[in-house]
Amino acid sequence: SQQGEEDPQALSIQEGENATMNCSYKTSINNLQWYRQNSGRGLVHLILIRSNEREKHSGRLRVTLDTSKKSSSLLITASRAADTASYFCANDMDTGRRALTFGSGTRLQVQP
Amino acid sequence: DGGITQSPKYLFRKEGQNVTLSCEQNLNHDAMYWYRQDPGQGLRLIYYSQIVNDFQKGDIAEGYSVSREKKESFPLTVTSAQKNPTAFYLCASSRRRDRGVLLNTEAFFGQGTRLTVV
Numbered sequence: 001s002q003q004g005e006e007d008p009q010a011l012s013i014q015e016g017e018n019a020t021m022n023c024s025y026k027t028s029i030n031n032l033q034w035y036r037q038n039s040g041r042g043l044v045h046l047i048l049i050r051s052n053e054r055e056k057h058s059g060r061l062r063v064t065l066d067t068s069k070k071s072s073s074l075l076i077t078a079s080r081a082a083d084t085a086s087y088f089c090a091n092d093m094d095t096g097r098r099a100l101t102f103g104s105g106t107r108l109q110v111q112p
Numbered sequence: 113d114g115g116i117t118q119s120p121k122y123l124f125r126k127e128g129q130n131v132t133l134s135c136e137q138n139l140n141h142d143a144m145y146w147y148r149q150d151p152g153q154g155l156r157l158i159y160y161s162q163i164v165n166d167f168q169k170g171d172i173a174e175g176y177s178v179s180r181e182k183k184e185s186f187p188l189t190v191t192s193a194q195k196n197p198t199a200f201y202l203c204a205s206s207r208r209r210d211r212g213v214l215l216n217t218e219a220f221f222g223q224g225t226r227l228t229v230v
Contacts (some may be wrong), residue, residue, distance in 0.1 A: 033218060041116075042202055042221035043155075088154060090219075096160055098208060099145050099170065100219055102155040 004064040006089060006103040014111050023089030024069075030092040032065055032072050033100065037086045040078040046074075046087075081112040113156045115139065118203050118222035124230050125190070125197065133188045135203035143208040144186035145219065148172060149200040158201075161186055162208055190227065201225045 006023045013019055025032070030048045035043040049056045049065045049072070056063045061074040086107045090100040098108055116137040125131045135144065144163050145146040157170030161180040175194025180186055186205075190197045204219040 035219075035221075040200075040224070040226075041221075042223045044221070045218035048218055090155075098143065099157050099160040100204075101157070102147070104154040107152075108161075 006087075006106050006108060009104070010109070012108045012109040012111065013079060014065045015079060015081055017026065017079055017103050019083070019108055019110070020075045021087055021089075021108070023072045023074070023103050025072075025089075025091045025101075025103075026070065027091075027093050027095065029067070032063075033090045033092070034061075034063060034072075034074050035088045035102075037089060037105075039085075043088065076108075078107075081110050084108060084110045115202060116205050116220050116222040118201075118225050120225060121223065123225055123227045127229060128192045130189055130191050131227065132193070133190070133201055133203075135186045135188065135222060136184055137205040137220070138184060139165060139205055139220060140183070141205035141220070142183070143206045144167045144171075144180070145204045145206075146168050146176070146178065146186070147202045147204065149202060149224075155202060158188065166205075185195060197227055198229050199227060 014104050029051055033048045034046045036046055037043045047058045049063050060077045065072045075112050086105045088105045089103045119134045143221045145160040146158040149155050156172050158176050159170055159178045161167035164183050167178050167180050179212050204223045206223045207217045
């Protein structure tokens with residue numbers, strides 16, 4: 001069964017604004033990862049945050065992780081039209097299962 | 113170029129036929145995965161393999177089969193038992209272990225195969 005849920009399901013903003021996406025999961029994890037998917041394409045890895053980390057930055061991306069609430073957020077600052085895509089969180093569970101479990105995704109539309 | 117290649121990009125299947133989707137990687141990754149994505153949805157795990165000649169069922173393995181005879185290759189067969197196979201199929205690979213130590217690593221994805229039943 002799907003572990004992760006994301007909200008919002010869809011988000012539309014203007015260029016230059018910030019976009020925040022949230023992700024929740026159900027079990028303990030080794031790490032949580034965020035991916036981007038352009039329409040009809042494969043996924044591209046954006047950032048990984050380990051279970052003992054609380055915040056991580058990469059360029060215009062900021063990820064937070066709250067293991068007590070089993071939640072994570074992805075913030076894209078100063079968004080651009082090229083950021084338009086679907087964004088997925090994926091958790092690497094701390095169990096015998098050795099494969100990423102993906103959330104349902106957030107579709108981000110950045111209006112120029 | 114290093115990467116992961118899926119073929120074909122588009123595939124049409126008649127009802128009752130088996131079809132095989134190809135996935136090849138030259139990243140020297142130990143682990144490979146197959147996911148299914150339906151329109152507007154997230155990814156669901158079909159099968160995964162941590163090492164050659166070994167694989168495990170994911171959440172939706174019924175109607176699918178895989179093999180892992182070579183490290184570079186992880187083909188997925190969609191059998192006639194899969195009643196609703198029309199979907200976008202994504203293959204991925206990752207490093208999982210280094211000298212026996214489990215790594216926290218990213219997955220690299222292919223560009224996908226869109227399968228349609230006609």
